[in-house]
Amino acid sequence: MERTDDVAVVHDLSKQYGTRWALDEVAFTVSQGEVFGLLGPNGAGKTTLLECLTGLRKPTSGTVRVLGEDPATPRSALRSMVAVQPQEATLFPQLSVRETVELWASFYPEPDDIDDVLARVGLLEEAHQRVKVLSGGQSRRLLLAVTVVGRPRVLLLDEPAAGLDPQAKEHLWDVVRQQRASGGTVLLSTHDMHEAAELCDRVAVLVEGRIAACDTPGRLVSELAALSTVTFTAPRETDLSAVASFPGVTAVDSTEVAGESVRVRVRTAVGDQTLKRIAGDESLVAADLDIDKGGLGDVFRSLAGDSAQRDGTAAQQKGGRS
CATH class of the missing domain: 3.40.50.300 (P-loop containing nucleotide triphosphate hydrolases)
Structure with a gap:
């Protein structure tokens, strides 16, 4: 109505x-x-x-x-x-x-x-x-x-x-x-x-x-954007396996940056808790900590999936309706 x-x-x-x-x-x-x-x-x-x-x-x-x-x-x-x-x-x-x-x-x-x-x-x-x-x-x-x-x-x-x-x-x-x-x-x-x-x-x-x-x-x-991203810089030889085992962490990856460091990206369902764990773990020697608690971009990617990567996918077959 x-x-x-x-x-x-x-x-x-x-x-x-x-x-x-x-x-x-x-x-x-x-x-x-x-x-x-x-x-x-x-x-x-x-x-x-x-x-x-x-x-x-x-x-x-x-x-x-x-x-x-x-x-x-x-x-x-x-x-x-x-x-x-x-x-x-x-x-x-x-x-x-x-x-x-x-x-x-x-x-x-x-x-x-x-x-x-x-x-x-x-x-x-x-x-x-x-x-x-x-x-x-x-x-x-x-x-x-x-x-x-x-x-x-x-x-x-x-x-x-x-x-x-x-x-x-x-x-x-x-x-x-x-x-x-x-x-x-x-x-x-x-x-x-x-x-x-x-x-x-x-x-x-x-x-x-x-x-x-x-x-x-x-x-x-x-x-729809339940995961946060915590990033930090650490020495290149740092063992990141402990971070992967933190509660709520779903993925950990790193990229080499200038000097002998790596930039680490951690996806987690409990962003603030993960940030505190990383900051308090002396073995990580973490610097430049930051947190992104997600936004519409995450919502968009989760909903659009592969179609977000395909330019010109303007329509779908009617027979594919469910």
Whole structure:
């Protein structure tokens, strides 16, 4: 049953290309004021899913509703409330940055202030430059500017941070946070686990066209990234067999570094306890101890498995459904 605050509702969505399935019975909802992230290896179906949400592609089966409407049905009201930033798009090269944003603003009844939009995406100083001379990162920021200038209720962003430098990425993140703070909704696909953890209220991990997990980043990490990694430096001749026998340790490996040392990596289910054991064992002569308690990257690898290593694995055979 749909709730009144559901902005996007996807029910048993499947999309077939020939004999292959890019999406296989995908289902989720996104609420007003939520930043919802889509994670997945290349070819998992993220872009196809966003295209179905924008009405660029029609599902083979299942339903998609955005703001209560079918996005595949032409409706000017819905078009003015949902804005899309694709991975790539062509803008008019002879126009200036300001002229480009002004053109897009003219399509909406109550657009945002042009200077404010340019400042938010970090392009105010480039306002009079021609589009054709912009760098790749600046072009992506301009795409973001024309996406938000219409004050959309829903932002759909397909890997928006790809190719951005750290400063430009911060501008993007600020725009996403401002959208949420104003009561708007954001759906974004990303390969950046740090970005997903920082921005998203919930994330769905898409693997070979299916949602393998969907929850808050914190709960996903707690449930699926159970192992921590403790690292330290030790003399090359150090016997590491004792470390492998510590309670909770599942793997120990080492790599030679400069001089007569090795960098040791320990995977363990009890990170803090293992760290204390290593620090207190004088025979290890451990230095530069560090601990990584896991994150979305670990969740992603545990769910995606081998498919994370296969570029272009966009679909699975329908006959493989279970």
